[in-house]
Amino acid sequence: MIIGIPNALLNIKYRDAIQEFFQNIGVTTFVSPKTNKEILDLGVLNCVDEACLPVKVFHGHVEYLRDRCDFILVPRIMKLQKNEFICPKFCGLPEMIKYSLDIKNIIAPTIVAYDNKTLKKSLYELVKPLNIKKEKFEKAFEAFKSNLYKYRNLDYKNSDLKVLLLGHPYLIYDDFINMNIIKKLKAFGVSVYTEDNVDFYDYTYRLIKKPFWTFLRNTYNCAISLIETGKIDGIIYVSSFACGIDSFSIDLIKKDIGSFPYLVLKIDEHTGEAGIDTRLEAFVDLLKRRAKNEYNFSTLG
């Protein structure tokens, strides 16, 4: 039996951990390749028009895997934090896939993982039908846990200009959708931080209501922390059109940071690379000019 793992959405971030987990319990996996033109087109063709780009791309990956493996893993990720949610589209992903692609052989474990116990339970439910021995599962689970943070080692060389690259992990890690933005920034001599390779603090006390979206909370906290501690010179927010969560995060941050350099890049399947390049270049120029100007005033007072 081969289980296909679509290389999209949060699977991108946890790909290695997932793969090794299955290996440890003796199941062969097949990961779809990095997003490419063919996969993107498959996704756009088969998904509901109104969906956001990452969800469309996910559809493309599933369609690609369709005849290449026996089952396809389409996790239904409900919660990664207690009392928080991720996105309605993640919760309804298996249904979207099932009915839009008319595909029956999907495995759709419900993942509620806000602590060790719940994560373990979710994974156990997933492998239960396979009759795996308890010890084997325990071992695979431990390995899975220690692998979860592997992706953190994004190297970044230290340059004078530091930019925080915000956005959902599946936009940041998918070079095809984000048009190689990290590489491009590096070529401009900018060092890039992302949510995953910095530590940040909780600033949500500034909001009247605790956010219940994990993505929103992380993005907000990360941006405010790094600005407050003076670690960065600018923020670039990569977002996809029609993302309901970003429509809030982008503005919540904007309203809080005053005139701090902030570039929002929204992408969908029609976005041209040239336009993005021009805007990136202009933004980096702005940062360089600001760095030269010695007034390094704090924008947050």
Place this chain on the structure above:
Amino acid sequence: MNITFPHLGNTYIAAKVLFEGLGVDYTIPPLSSKKTLEIGCLYSPDDVCLPFKIMIGNYVESIQRGADTVLITGSCGPCRFGEYCELQKKILLSLDKDIKFIVIDEPAKIGIREFLNRLSMVAKDSKLSKAKKIKALSMAVKTINLIDNIEKECRFFAGFEKNKGEFARLLKTVKLEAIEAKGAEKTLKVLEEHYEKLKKIEIDNFKNPIKIGIIGEIYTIIDPLSNMYIEDILMNLGVSTRRTLYPSWWVKNTVLSGLKINFSKIYKESKEYLGLCIGGHARECIGEAILNYKHGFDGLIQIFPVGCMPEIVSKAILPDIERRYGIPILSLVVDEMTGEAGYYTRVEAFLDLIEGRKKLCI
């Protein structure tokens, strides 16, 4: 203190009864219009969903008329509605820093006590006794149920009426008179009288009108501006429509979910497709689709705003229901740029299709 609140269908009538019953100052925002939407778009982020923009428009128009306290509902579902209040608050404060807010959350989330606590903030200015306050609240609940029932029946029986336009006229006058009436009791009386009148309107049981179920995102299908008056248009064409998601339904559902009772048939029907709540009202949309089919409806119109996350999931599922049950479904996606002409053409074409099918069947 002068309280205002966003429009949601007929709630303004119930709010009027509540605040007049309590003796608290209030401002009803002008009925949502193109202008409301323009104001809303001006102050809202581009990408946010349509209901957000219209609500901002409502607040601003009310504040211009003297309101200083804004009542916001933040239901804590995994959808944007729950995140609204934060950003809305920031936007309004940037316009006028003295605005106050009362956030009403779902009792299921914050507990019944805290819920009542916040509700009582609304009545802070009222000098009435506790018993009178509770009476005002119960009158408001009665109002919303009554007016929603009147509207529901008008919209359904419009297809069966003997003299064209009677139900439409009644629906129009009842709302006008209710809002003109002075005091909570009088308002309620207007509603009761019209409910009696409604029962006397002559109906032709041999008619066989087109029957359409309206499903989709709750705000959009309740708010006539968002759905471009779809129900009025269908009513004028002699089409019977039904929609379950009314403010009164929402009240009932919210309270019951606070008591952890899952009462509705809707959830039973939707189970096969969507077993759990994914936020918004996607489950209700699917459940309603199937229920409407079982009740012999001829077609369904799903309406949701651009970028609406849960309804995109429903839209992916609906084609399967269409195939399996053989009920035509039209999905309409709206935002501030939706052109009227194209919208109405699609509705008309859809009605033609259903009419054709109906003739074939007989």
